[in-house]
Amino acid sequence: MLGAFVGLLTLIAILNQLPFFQTATNAFISRFNTASEQEGGVQGTLGGRYLGGMLNIFSSSSNIPFFGYGAGIFTNVGSKLLTGTLISGIAEGEWGRMIAELGTLMGVTVIFVRFSLSLETVLKAYRRLSIGDVLPWTLLGYSLLQGPQANWAQPTSLGFSILSIGLVLAASKSSNQRKLN
Structure with a gap:
């Protein structure tokens, strides 16, 4: 395992001497630094983009009907069938769409x-990590992006969400539990 890691580092060091690799690396680092400056660093990225996008709907949901506008109203087909015109969504994020379509009570419940x-999934993965099993914890990152805020109205996104969460939960089972099932 250590040999493979050393080999990878050696390959990267050799590639870093080539001009096309340096150009790509510099472009990536420049994009990363610019985005970090624009978002306000890690705090701005997590607070503004991830959490802020999810929580902004609660401050702007006062003009949404209690029972919402109806499931699917902000899809192209749904808005055309129900209103005769295309309606743009109230919010960009999934939480905003759910509250706008389902209403405050059902949206917050979902x-x-x-x-x-x-x-x-976090708690189960952490329990496995505490006994030395890193697989569930490794898989957890993607499922934490998909689980709470992925667009589940879109079937592909829903499928990847279920798959990623299911993999974490399956990897969180002990070997004895896996044999029984």
Whole structure:
């Protein structure tokens, strides 16, 4: 394992001497630094983009009907069939779409269920990490992006969300539990 890591580092060091690799590396680092400056660093990225996008709907949901506008109203087909015109969504994020379509009560309920599922995967993965099993913890990163806020109205995104969360939960089972199932 250590030999493979050393070999990879050697390959990267050799490639870094080539002009096309340096150009690509510099472009990537420049993009990363510019994005970090624009977003305000890690705090701005997590607070503004990830959490802010999810929480902004609660401050702007006062003009949304209690029971929402109806599931699917902000899709192209749904808005055309229901209103005769294309309607743009109230919010860009998934949480905003759910609250706008389902209403405050049902929207917050669905958000709570999704958040609870994500919290359960974190706790199970952490329990396995504490006994030295790193696989569930490694898989957790993607499922924490997909679980709470991925667009589940789009079937491909829903499929990847279920797959990623399912893999974390399956990897979180002990070997004895895996044999029984």
